[in-house]
Amino acid sequence: MVQPAAPESTAERFDVRRREILLSASRAYRERGFHATGMREIAQAAGMTAGNLYHYFAGKEALLAFCQEESARRLNELAAWVEEQPLRADARLHALIVGHVLVLNEGLPGSLAHLEVESLEGEGRRRVVALRDRYEEALRGILGDGMDAGVLRRADLKLTALAILGAINWTVKWFRPGGKSSAREVGEHFAEQLVRGLLAPEMELARPAGEVPIFGATARREHGATHTDPSRTR
Amino acid sequence: MVQPAAPESTAERFDVRRREILLSASRAYRERGFHATGMREIAQAAGMTAGNLYHYFAGKEALLAFCQEESARRLNELAAWVEEQPLRADARLHALIVGHVLVLNEGLPGSLAHLEVESLEGEGRRRVVALRDRYEEALRGILGDGMDAGVLRRADLKLTALAILGAINWTVKWFRPGGKSSAREVGEHFAEQLVRGLLAPEMELARPAGEVPIFGATARREHGATHTDPSRTR
DNA sequence: TACCTTGTTGAACCGTGGTTCAACCCGCCG
């Protein structure tokens, strides 16, 4: 196994540390909810003290915003990937659903439900909401295209999307790794069920051919040496 | 309009008061979440002081358990009602979905998502979980019957139910009275979408004929003079 | 070696929120 390169610069080490904290926080939030999770607890899970967390994040809320933003970015990457696939609308939707379930339950361990913003305020909230809205717009785009093409039955776009998102997001409440079904199996099942619910009469179901990649898997991206993350702004 | 009879006994007044608190608490929890809602806030909404709340409930958790229990009871009443209807499985499922959406978003204003128990412990949690499991069993019963009868496509019962419940429960996050769609419209749309997703091939969709009643509407039941509610146990 | 930067700690601060409880009020009854 190839070892990841050792962090070289201060900024890199900073980012690596933040990601470690992100993982610990996400897991804890997932397990116990944002409010029931304390900074001391997250710090312990990340192998540091609570005071140290403030070197990396301005506060608890900033940490939450960071976690949510990360999730939202991955969902948007997923949506972009789906957009590039040469698929019919129902197959696209299928892929998106599978991919979304994977992001929440496998890609970023401990992802929060999509995308609870009740505990966020100000700039952090705006950013997360903007990313979330972009993703939902992509979803509605797929739905709309499918309806226009006669593949999907005509129905209220917003409500249709909300039903789909609800089913997927609720997986956060009950899905546990190592359970009866893997995240991918859940994703496939959900996609099957939800896409069928939208098919136009006499239309045969089309599924994506290949496997949907997991956005958010470890060893993700190379960050530039950026130390200007506004969530750290004081 | 006929005025409800004035409460006569101590027990009745006690219960009436508890229901008032229930409404205030549910709304607040719905709006801001359990953790972000304080006892002082609930008390104010109910027209009393925080200290007074403890005359009616042992504590914050007991109040939450009471709210959740009330929701669960209504869902079980809905399920029982659906069971009595002379309907085919898909129509039953349709009715259940509509009814569930109504319970959450209209019957008991401010109902919490179904049925968050993370914040509950001990006896209170057990009771809520038991009621919840009973409802989910009823749902899976309808699904199973439909599959056995060849009305619904064969699929994993548990995952199928979870997708449905997810979609419905998530309405709590976004549904607001006075919005574009009424709770009933949302319920009908969701039922249409979710039931279609399960129909067996070549099977025509069957819908319930009448209107699904709202379990949880005001002027509900006459309570016996019971003062033994364990959620008040000290 | 001295200084600066980065990173970490542990103790302390302090606001918040759940909870308690003595005191008070009101109505009813003997």
Add this chain to the structure above:
DNA sequence: CGGCGGGTTGAACCACGGTTCAACAAGGTA
């Protein structure tokens, strides 16, 4: 009228959790 029960209040208690910060350590550089 006095006593009792039910209901309510407001002040106080106290634990908890977010946050701060002085002190310290380590590494690098002039």
